[in-house]
């Protein structure tokens with residue numbers, strides 16, 4: 535068990551102006567965890583990261599005692615058709631390399647969409663694709679955290695057993711998972727109810743494994759439970775609501791797991807969302 539059982543909170547934080555600017559924002563907000571994009575999330579290309587910029591970032595991240603994960607680009611679909619899949623594996627490998635260079639704590643990535651393909655075939659492609667990206671990245675440390683989906687379109691990992699199979703398909707030592715609360719709600723876990731929360735926690739323990747959960751995307755949902763539609767809402771203002779979210783995030787089993795909100799930014803909203811997260815820490 536890690537000695538550091540502090541439960542960290544933060545938000546997805548902009549890197550506009552450079553990675554060091556992001557650290558200034560994190561500090562000003564009082565985050566002790568955060569998520570960033572390590573490249574433009576809607577483009578494939580990525581220029582080389584200068585070693586000087588990376589090393590300054592690493593030092594300051596350490597000095598500020600920040601936990602930071604990357605969210606991989608939204609275009610990445612390792613279960614996609616041949617051309618998309620090739621580009622995706624390449625892009626993911628580069629993002630993993632960049633994340634390790636920045637000494638980030640994990641790379642969160644979506645499991646991909648199966649399109650017209652059979653689920654079994656799509657899962658095999660995804661697993662092989664993730665392993666290939668890790669290999670090509672020539673990295674050793676940073677973990678790849680597969681995120682559950684709302685099931686929008688033909689997105690993989692709406693189903694808990696499917697998400698688990700993908701997570702366990704990653705190599706030991708690099709294997710991780712990211713739980714998005716809004717996605718779980720849209721996928722049919724009624725987090726407003728004790729029963730729904732119990733079911734989520736129980737199934738995650740069984741299919742994902744406690745040791746693999748490295749970050750929680752703490753989001754409220756604009757859409758109904760079971761809608762299969764992924765729309766984040768500010769914490770406590772959505773369909774899950776404050777009571778359900780608080781009860782879920784206070785689960786003792788998740789003490790020490792960083793939680794990061796992925797919500798529309800705004801000076802007031804950022805502070806409110808962070809305050810909400812700090813009010814949801816599991817008791818020690």
Ligand SMILES: [Zn+2]
Pocket residue numbers: 605644681
């Ligand atoms: Zn995501």
Ligand SMILES: [Zn+2]
Pocket residue numbers: 681714751796
């Ligand atoms: Zn998410």
